[in-house]
Amino acid sequence: MWISKLKLDLRSKAVRRDLASPYEMHRTLSRAVSQALKEGKERLLWRLEPTRGTEPPVVLVQTLTLPDWDALEKGYAEVYPPKPFQPALREGQILRFRLRANPSKRARDRGERIALKTREEKLVWLVRKFKKGGFRLREEGGQYLAAIRQDTFLEIPKAGHLIQVQAVLFEGVLVVVDPAKALETLKRGIGPGKALGLGLLSLHP
Template sequence: MYLSRLPLNTASRAFRRDFADVQQMHRTLMGVLPEVVSGEPARREHGLLWRLDVTDTGYLLLVQSGARPDWERLPSGYLAGEAQTRPMDGVLEAIAPGRALAFRLTANPTRIVRDPDAPKEERGKRVALHDPKEQLGWLARKGEQCGFVVPAGGDGGMAVNVSPCPPVIGYKGEGRSRNKITISAARYDGRLVVTDPEAFAEALRTGIGRAKAYGCGLLSLAPVRA
């Protein structure tokens, strides 16, 4: 796996197009990866995950992929500086039971709402979670599935801050069949402890939650500061 850090040029017309349409951003990023010949869906085959962060110096795009991307394929002027790409072998090798790590995750927390009068075989409607307590509960459940727990913080609650993100907008299809995509995301910043290294490594590789093609699911890690 590879992790790339890309400083973005907000004056770039191509970037502004992608910023306004998350589906276009997905296409741009898929375009820097090798062609898929296996017949598998391209995003899944390459394990593409990405996240757009706002920093003190501007927008920073984090991109994780199974294949090494060719950033020369980006539109001219897309970047404000040099793209930095490094393998993630060391990160995977460092995963061990009880390992404490700082993390950031932009995710799409949701739940399924079922009509009690509907037939049992009907799955129900998936809705976004906006209440911070429900968003934290979603993270705790995902942690159980993905091999980690979020420890208690100094106030007795979970050692994580959750904050809302602006709605992610995109458009899928063309003409009359064009459909609007709206993703409600939340950003989690905090600490976690690895409980199941195999499940955690899989979550790191494949992402957490839904809307992975649209800037959600990438789990970034760092050592815990003393």
């Protein structure tokens, strides 16, 4: 896997367009791995990172193959050299994480996804996803070591109107339970909305 960091230039018309539409952002970023995507060898994940004040927008991108950021139009972003990412996960390893995701469930009557409302519901969703993906959300004193840093809704144009997709930024501490399964989770991402910049799980010591 490869991790790339892009510092976007707000003077670019394309950047402003992409920031207004996650689908457009996904389409733009996909140019860097277009051939691998066509061959079915790629799973592109990305996340718009939280920034402060007047700091330029930063996008973190994870790819399975080495991206070619020369595919972006000139002036779109300052691109930091992609870094290889091959984590040697171990059972019992404790790591910090960041995940922007869409904690949701399917409505029984309509089949569409509906947002989870309470903090407790969102943490239960996260616990379940981690368990399925080879991780465990760490607890201390009976409390999960996880915080919700952002809880917003993305407005997505669809069929002539706007739909809202919940985007929650989780940060906290997890434990590796099954290293092989955990690695696959890192590659695949967590939850729905991958093309909206959701699902990228980042780990740090």
